[in-house]
Amino acid sequence: MANDLRAARIQTVKDHMALECVHEWDKVLDTFQHPRYEMHASGAVFDGRQEVMEYFHTSRAAFPDLRNDIIAVAAADDSDTVLVEFWLEGTHRGAFTVNGRTYEPTGRTFRVRMAASFEFAPGSDKIVCERPYSCQDAKLRSLGLL
Template sequence: MTDLAERRLQTVRDHMALECDCDWDAVIATFEHPRYEMYGSGTVFDGEEEVRGYFHASRTPFPDQGNEIIALAHVDNTVLVEFWLTGTHKGPLNMGGRTIEPTGKSFRVRMAATFEFPPGGDKIICERPYYDPTQIAKALDLA
């Protein structure tokens, strides 16, 4: 494995761990340009302000949201990750035009994501989580 591939894999490991720690400044620092493309809902968060808004919105209902890496792979300018997304419903959850008050229930759903890098670079230019947007609601018995 090349040095660049190792650096990219470490960037993704760091990025995901920092998300668990809610260290948003450090997460932003893993990006060359902050961008999330949510393959499930179709929502795009582009730029630091929108990405920080996504962090806030996703952690309000699930302040302990975390991830457990299952597998990592490096291909061309992309790191592929399979992981468990976990959390506990401790805050208001906006879903389907309604607000669901905290249930205290936990979830653990399997997901995948790609992290795109610029040619020759080791800073992320886009994270693309792939998931079924109903998974968490089903895991919490809300759907």
């Protein structure tokens, strides 16, 4: 992969993650060739504009100030994937359901270290899939609910 494409992909990931923090959903969707999230912890897949928008709104209902702080970004020359390590933070303001159990709002904040891979269309700086990786119970532990 040429340095300019690698740099463009890294910038796309940075822009994507920054836009998520400020709820610029249409602009987040513009970073995709086809919107798709595959959630490692739960196995849930959100495919297409409508499902991804529903994911954005549902995930922010429990944590309206959900935000990320990028620690590191890396891209290899021979891959269509960009890897990111980041802190995910938010305040528990709405009902949060994990493993079939619902936790009512506590007003507490959480901070968990996560990683995500962003797969790109070949030869493009447009994302075809984001795959966040975390432990499903990490937020609960950080909130003091486990």
